[in-house]
Amino acid sequence: MKLIDGKAIAADIRNEIKAEVAAMIDAGRDAPHLAAVIVGDNPASHTYVNSKENACREVGIVSSVYRHDKDTSEKELLEIVDFLNNDDDIDGFIVQLPLPEHIDEKMIIERIRPSKDVDGFHPVNIGRMVQGKSAFISATPLGILELVKRTGIETEGKHCVVLGRSNIVGTPVSILFSRKSNPGNCTVTVCHSRTQNIKDITLQADILIAAIGQPEFVTADMVKKDAVVIDVGIHRIPSEKTKSGFRLIGDVKFEEVSKKCSFITPVPGGVGPMTIASLLMNTLKAAKKEIYV
Ligand code: GUN
Secondary structure, eight states, rough: OOEOOOOHHHHHHHHHHHHHHHHHHHHHHHOEEEEEEEOOHHHHHHHHHHHHHHHHHHOOOOOEEEEEEETTTTHHHHHHHHHHOOOOOEEEEEEEEOOOOOOOOOHHHHHGGGBBBOOOHHHHHHHHHHHOOOOOHHHHHHHHHHHHHHHOOOOOTTTTEEEOOTTTTTHHHHHHHHSSSSOOOOEEEOOTTTOOOOOHHHHOEEEEEESSSOOTTTGGGOTTTTEEEEEEOEEEOOSSTTTTTTEESBBBOOHTTTTSSSSOOOOOSSHHHHHHHHHHHHHHHHHTTOOOO
């Protein structure tokens, strides 16, 4: 078994972006500029946005954060989105989710100009992805593609089984792996909460992508020998062995599955570190106007 080292691959990507940004600046161009909007005081959202700011700083991408209190109205947020859509200094922006309950997330996402939607959540970007056109692909699916590509895993003709059908991971990943591209060209099966005999299906997987949101759902008896296993899950569980009092586990029972497969992503240190690297990649593409030409 070989570990797919997401931490190291994400660091490589950040270094490549840093070099490209430096070259842009040397050529007299502006550094890429990413903005983030955050509404309310969800601690996880603030931590996440702070990490994005730090990652931007590290690679030379300019970042601005628009922090608004939890009582911000939907109308006010739409005005902020319009402002960012029209500000030529900003190449791309994200509206951090979840939003407070009185705000319709779908309406806000649909207001973002697709050419600035570096989260890849806008239906236009999802539609373009489905049609195989250039599109912003959201952070986790793009991170998974990069992990597979940079590890040199052959996907053509393989059976890829995706556990989970969420809008953010399972559904886009299933489309991307079936697409006529590399990585891609897989035969894809999507399993979800209503799937019957799930083990019969996972045992056929050459590539198994677990994004089902259940701690250690995938056990060794569900995995074919020498399969590639990508674990998208991240769950905090209490632990007496760590200083913090908790540890992170994924959707895969790592200890037993890792003995059976050819490649596996650990948790933490697999898919997780790739998400911010993917956002930086999308921001650079937005600044270079590579997606909407
Ligand atoms: N909340 C958790 N992950 C994300 C993300 O990737 N983008 C946005 N906008 N909100 C999130």
